[in-house]
Amino acid sequence: MIQSKLFVAFATVLLVAATSLVAAFYIQLWPLELLVSFAPTATTLLFIGVAVLGGLIAWKGGFRRHLIATCLGAGALLLGIFSLCYVMLGHPSAAVTTISSSKQAIRFTTFNREFSNTELERASTYLRTQDSDVIALQEANPDVTKQISEQTGFAHYYNATRLNTVQYTSTALVSKYPILESYTYELEVHSSLVKIVIAIPRVGKMAFYSLHLTGPFSAQFYDERMVDSNSVINILAKETLPYAIGGDFNTTVYSPGLRHFTNGIASSAQPTVSGMLPECSRFKGLRILCLRIDHVYIPRSAFMTKATISPDLGSDHRALTVQFHF
Numbered sequence: 303m304i305q306s307k308l309f310v311a312f313a314t315v316l317l318v319a320a321t322s323l324v325a326a327f328y329i330q331l332w333p334l335e336l337l338v339s340f341a342p343t344a345t346t347l348l349f350i351g352v353a354v355l356g357g358l359i360a361w362k363g364g365f366r367r368h369l370i371a372t373c374l375g376a377g378a379l380l381l382g383i384f385s386l387c388y389v390m391l392g393h394p395s396a397a398v399t400t401i402s403s404s405k406q407a408i409r410f411t412t413f414n415r416e417f418s419n420t421e422l423e424r425a426s427t428y429l430r431t432q433d434s435d436v437i438a439l440q441e442a443n444p445d446v447t448k449q450i451s452e453q454t455g456f457a458h459y460y461n462a463t464r465l466n467t468v469q470y471t472s473t474a475l476v477s478k479y480p481i482l483e484s485y486t487y488e489l490e491v492h493s494s495l496v497k498i499v500i501a502i503p504r505v506g507k508m509a510f511y512s513l514h515l516t517g518p519f520s521a522q523f524y525d526e527r528m529v530d531s532n533s534v535i536n537i538l539a540k541e542t543l544p545y546a547i548g549g550d551f552n553t554t555v556y557s558p559g560l561r562h563f564t565n566g567i568a569s570s571a572q573p574t575v576s577g578m579l580p581e582c583s584r585f586k587g588l589r590i591l592c593l594r595i596d597h598v599y600i601p602r603s604a605f606m607t608k609a610t611i612s613p614d615l616g617s618d619h620r621a622l623t624v625q626f627h628f
Contacts, residue, residue, distance in 0.1 A: 353382030421616030
């Protein structure tokens with residue numbers, strides 16, 4: 303009798319845990335956002351564990367003809383599978399398109415140079431080989447932006463007018479073409495967004511944005527992040543030109559927060575990340591712990607033809623270059 307009660311109690315706890323995981327997605331609780339942003343492998347294993355335990359309880363309950371435990375276990379199994387599918391399969395994914403070479407290609411690179419990175423010459427050498435039209439930088443400052451501009455041969459650049467008060471860095475944009483307009487947006491203290499407008503031959507005017515969102519490292523940071531994310535969505539909703547935005551979003555494609563952003567700008571821009579397990583852009587510690595937290599969005603009417611992740615450039619981030627056509 304005692305074993306039966308313990309069995310039901312364990313099944314109940316597991317079902318409550320599985321239900322809480324699903325609810326956390328919809329409520330967008332910051333601990334779950336932190337998990338899927340910086341420990342997606344562990345999160346996946348957690349969901350698999352819930353599903354496996356739920357399945358075992360359902361099987362054991364059925365074997366014992368214990369209806370309550372069977373139902374509880376089956377519920378946990380279904381919720382575990384749902385959570386796993388939501389994380390691994392539910393995020394938007396882009397397709398690479400083959401298009402006529404006569405079309406004008408636009409190349410956009412985003413690179414978080416890491417504020418302590420001193421190997422700028424190596425990074426600039428690689429960035430120059432990518433022949434991008436625009437480079438979005440994060441954790442830069444006016445001196446660094448100028449140095450990268452000179453070393454890549456790009457004569458035009460714009461650095462945010464407000465620097466992060468912690469690292470004294472910000473976002474910046476380096477352009478192959480003259481900058482017609484530039485703007486720094488006011489976000490929360492740990493985030494940064496800048497914009498430039500340029501005229502690309504055979505394409506016309508386009509807006510480019512460089513974004514650095516704070517990570518969901520605490521409840522306060524997560525709240526700031528969501529405020530900033532909504533602010534950026536509203537800013538982009540007012541953009542009248544075709545635009546591309548790239549940067550360090552500090553979260554993976556599995557997070558509810560990034561999906562909220564993607565859905566918020568879906569009418570005007572599309573993501574460029576591909577596949578269930580996208581290639582990593584941030585490496586810190588063991589390679590198995592690498593992440594894809596750098597992202598580029600291109601105009602809704604554009605077609606992505608190529609995406610490239612750089613080798614090590616002295617930063618914990620890799621440069622991401624996306625080529626697209628209209």
